[in-house]
Amino acid sequence: MKKALNAWTVDGNTGFEDMFKQLKEAGFDGIELNVDEVGHSAHSLTLETSGEELAKIKALSERFALPVVSISTSMLGGYRMGAPDEADREYAKQIIRAQLKYAKALGATGILIVPGGVPQQKSFIRAYELSMQTLAELKPEIEAAQINTGVENVWNGFFMSPFDMVSFIDKADSPYICATMISVMWWLSPGPSTGLKYWGNVSAISMLKTSNGAGPLLAGLIPAVPLWIYWKVTLIGMQWYLRFRQPVLTDI
Numbered sequence: 001m002k003k004a005l006n007a008w009t010v011d012g013n014t015g016f017e018d019m020f021k022q023l024k025e026a027g028f029d030g031i032e033l034n035v036d037e038v039g040h041s042a043h044s045l046t047l048e049t050s051g052e053e054l055a056k057i058k059a060l061s062e063r064f065a066l067p068v069v070s071i072s073t074s075m076l077g078g079y080r081m082g083a084p085d086e087a088d089r090e091y092a093k094q095i096i097r098a099q100l101k102y103a104k105a106l107g108a109t110g111i112l113i114v115p116g117g118v119p120q121q122k123s124f125i126r127a128y129e130l131s132m133q134t135l136a137e138l139k140p141e142i143e144a145a146q147i148n149t150g151v152e153n154v155w156n157g158f159f160m161s162p163f164d165m166v167s168f169i170d171k172a173d174s175p176y177i178c179a180t181m182i183s184v185m186w187w188l189s190p191g192p193s194t195g196l197k198y199w200g201n202v203s204a205i206s207m208l209k210t211s212n213g214a215g216p217l218l219a220g221l222i223p224a225v226p227l228w229i230y231w232k233v234t235l236i237g238m239q240w241y242l243r244f245r246q247p248v249l250t251d252i
Contacts, residue, residue, distance in 0.1 A: 004030030004069050012041035016057055019043045020064040030069035033057075033106070035098055037075065045071070047098050054105040061106065070150075071099045072112040081115050081134040082127035089134050096138055100145045110148035112180045115168070116158025127158075128168075135172050142176050150180030 005028050010019045023031055036044035061068050079091040099111040115131040142149050151169060159165040169177055 002029035004028060004032060006032040006072060007034055007041075007043050008072075008074075010043060012043075015042045017060055020060045020066050024064045024066045028066065030067045031061075032070040032072055032112075033068055033102070033108075035071060035073040035075060035095060035102065040074065045098075045102055047094065049098075049102065051105070054102060058106050068103075068106040068108045070108050070110045070112060071103045071106070073099060073114075076114040080127070080131075081113070082129075082131035084126065084130070089130065092134060093138055096149075097141065100141060100147050100149075103147045104145055108147070110150050110178075110180075112150050112152050114152050114158075116153075131158075132168070132171060135177065139172070139174050139177065143174060146176060149177050151177070152180040 005023055007019060010022070014022070020031070033043070033045055034040075036046060038046045038048060040046075057068070073095055075095050076092055079088045079095060081089060081092045083089050083092070096111070096113055099113070103109070103111050115135065116127055151165065153159040153165055159168065165179060169179060
């Protein structure tokens with residue numbers, strides 16, 4: 001099984017070249033880059049990243065034999081796909097379009113998106129409907145790009161069970177709209193094998209994360225090493241139930 005690391009784990013002052021070099025020397029097989037606000041870090045992609053910059057990053061990826069396997073973003077927490085304000089939803093679509101573009105340019109097979117995140121004063125049902133609407137509007141572009149678009153759920157509490165998440169993906173009805181599997185979510189179902197079975201046909205991206213239980217559902221993530229996650233069962237399950245063959249991501 002190949003191991004990849006999210007760039008957020010690397011010190012924000014480290015540039016792209018040093019980051020690729022360090023992760024390759026550390027034994028990683030891939031990297032997930034992130035679309036962030038301008039100035040977030042020295043190795044962030046932004047909505048202003050140019051084609052020339054992407055070409056340089058692609059050259060670094062090839063030089064160090066460290067593929068970019070996925071594109072994540074920190075920006076969908078502020079501009080939600082299910083936001084009641086249409087302008088926020090439109091901005092969320094711009095972010096996702098940038099992720100698709102960057103993934104295509106850098107050779108990544110997937111992107112990570114966050115469909116929900118519901119403030120207490122807002123309607124969950126309305127947020128669900130608007131998130132689905134936003135995804136439906138983007139579906140032609142996602143399918144044209146042929147980039148796996150993985151729905152994530154940890155910190156925002158949008159999906160309360162594996163069944164909720166799979167149902168959302170099934171309603172989206174696209175071979176390229178899938179799940180970003182988060183290891184800690186498997187344990188919200190009655191045992192890991194049950195959660196893994198739910199996700200068997202919808203997973204294309206996998207991340208190993210754990211949580212200290214803070215936040216709306218499982219926010220306050222902590223390093224992916226505590227023994228309460230049964231890694232042996234988890235990894236076997238990924239291969240058996242999910243037939244998972246892509247690099248496994250983590251951020252710490």
